[in-house]
Amino acid sequence: MFTIIGERINATRSSIMDAVEKRDSETIRQEAIRQTEAGADYLDVNSGSRPGQIGQDMAWLIEVVQEAVATPLCLDSPDPAVLEEAYQQVKAKPLINSISLESNRFQPLLSFLKGKDCSIIALCLDDQGLPKTAPEIIDRAGALIEGLEGIGFDRARIHLDPLIQPVAVDVNAGLNAVWAIQGILKKYPGVHITCGLSNISFGLPLRRSINRILLPILMTAGLDGAILDPLDGKIMSILTISKMILGQDRFCRQYTQAARAGVISL
């Protein structure tokens, strides 16, 4: 089972910020419906960073999305207080995006998560910043798992994000991610691995082509979730095919249905 987190309702995108400012619920409604129809398991909701407005904007977004669809939300904010408030509002068990080892996030999130019925995205990041090697990523993953398991949060609800770096900055960025995912799953079986696909291509032309091929590569290592655009037919085709090749599509049923429906494009 691969967890698709629909990334589109994010106010760092100008069309969404625009809709948030104008309280244009129809745009948000359509984004929620279309991503759900395309197969999103969660809908990411990020209300951006309008000073003094983040909480209200988040509340409005959640209300509009939950009126449109029953798809669980992925509550996305760097601010523990915003996440806590948003959590009160959700109807279906959400995914919280995110905890990290940064001191302004780790303990506040642990306190909040204790006893809560949700899953969590855990970023392999601490006050020293981004890890540079696979062993550094695996160390941070271990500290996050330990902290979360320490408050009774079981491993099956943790989605680790190794935080993939741009390959234009570090030629080993992709390999580090592959090795880190393999290492984490060997050491902590049962945990989930998720990530965004777009950072790998930062600074390079034709970024979407690169992002798309990152998916089968990381799935081979053990990635079982991603924050992506489910309306991108090519990424969804690659996901369907990768699942089949990697033994996750019994009788090739999902693939042949998709092919018959004419939605395989590659």
Next chain:
Amino acid sequence: MFTIIGERINATRSSIMDAVEKRDSETIRQEAIRQTEAGADYLDVNSGSRPGQIGQDMAWLIEVVQEAVATPLCLDSPDPAVLEEAYQQVKAKPLINSISLESNRFQPLLSFLKGKDCSIIALCLDDQGLPKTAPEIIDRAGALIEGLEGIGFDRARIHLDPLIQPVAVDVNAGLNAVWAIQGILKKYPGVHITCGLSNISFGLPLRRSINRILLPILMTAGLDGAILDPLDGKIMSILTISKMILGQDRFCRQYTQAARAGVISL
């Protein structure tokens, strides 16, 4: 370094058989030139199976290709005698396609290969037929490497082919290939792994889409060569991107050149 074996000059394709029958050298010349320009490291040459004609057809193909380009050949025949004759004709150090553990091929090929200056494709196949699990593939790989090293053929000239099975026949076909490649490289570091990409999709619709995504998956496991169509812009784009993500494109130079030249299509 990834070894691209251009698959197009194969008389099991009707257009090539046609050219062979008519001794239409211009068609073969063009196939040789275009595959070379597209980046083929070797050109596969398979003369088909016309009764009593295979050797002559092979000799003619080799002559035409070698007049057109200097690219080394991948001499492709199940018949050791045809391979031996063809070997006498080549100008550049060839790749021999192929040895296997089948009794009609193993000893004859070993006798022929002793002291020869060439590389070899070794199929993980014996008289019992196709291996079904990763350990079975790894066992056969070991027997092939042992046999070849026993005649002084060093590992760096061996390209093992795990013989990927159709995922429509066995849901674990892709996973078995991934595990087999990882297992072979762990046990026999320094050996090369190559394969054809099309068998995985046998029996399914939109086969090329599946074949294309098999490439990054197997490259993540350690595949460093493939028999493919270098004129397929999408497979070549995926190869270029996969190499970059997997740390084989310093400063992203090959990728950015390809992107600038307008040949990345995905």
